[in-house]
Amino acid sequence: MDSRIAHIRRKLAKVPYAALRSHSFGEEKHGFRLEPPLPVARIAEFEAEYRIELPVSYRSFLTTLGGSGASPFYGLMPLRACRLFTMDAQGELGRPRGFTFAAGPAHRGDLFLHIIEAGCTDLVLLGITGPLTGRVVTGNSDGFWGPDVSSATDFLAWYERWLDHMLDGRDNRALELTSPALRAPVDRLLREKARPAAP
Incomplete structure (x- = not known):
């Protein structure tokens, strides 16, 4: 087992109780909890259905830490809800490239798995094939921004960086x-608004 798994487990347990920690957008939805790990057989079924192989570090996370839940944004999606995307290779000159759903098993181009719910048309994806295999990539299905490739070498490194920061x-x-x-002025304003008006 990857030694980072134990480090991640300990850090994730500390986060909700750390007094001076950062606020993570969407944390209210997952509450820093992970759902139970997935059986290897469930992952094998998913891979067979989509004719892919999940990157090792992501697979290790799913089978030893949790199948969904705590992550940046609104949380790690259950595997059954994850969908494959390809990066648009077409488009007008100067138009940013977005991501589109992969068209069936006869997909063309490199594949990316939508693994984290970020809201709106924003996507947090994991490279499944091609030169970005195993890397976390963020982008937008409308092509308004991205793709941005994380400098973290794999999913576990990316996830642990989130916890460390x-x-x-x-x-x-x-x-x-x-x-x-940065949050202090906003919190102060929210507290002041919540106070009842003086009689």
Whole structure:
């Protein structure tokens, strides 16, 4: 088993109780909880259905830590809800390339698995084939921005970076983290609005 799994498990257990941690956008939805790990047979069924092979670090996460739940944004999606995308290779000159659903098993181009719910048309994807296999890529299905490739070498490194930045109370726009220092003025305004008006 990858030694990072134990580190991630410990860090994830600390996050909800860390006094000066960053706020992670969407954390209210998953509450830093993971659903039970997936059986290897369930992953094998998914791979056979889509004729793909999941990257090793993502597979390790799913089978040892959790099948869905805590992650940046609104949370790691259950495997049954994940869909394959390809990166648009067509388009007008100067138009940003977006992502589109992969068309059946006879897909063309490199494949990316939509693994995290980020909201609207934003996508957090994992490279399944091609030069970005195993890397986390963010983008937009409308082609308005991205694709942005994380510098983390694989899913476990990317996930652990999220936990480290949160525990360190850091800002990270790519992971939608807000440090306590930046959040303080907003929290103060919310508290003031919540107070009942003086008689």
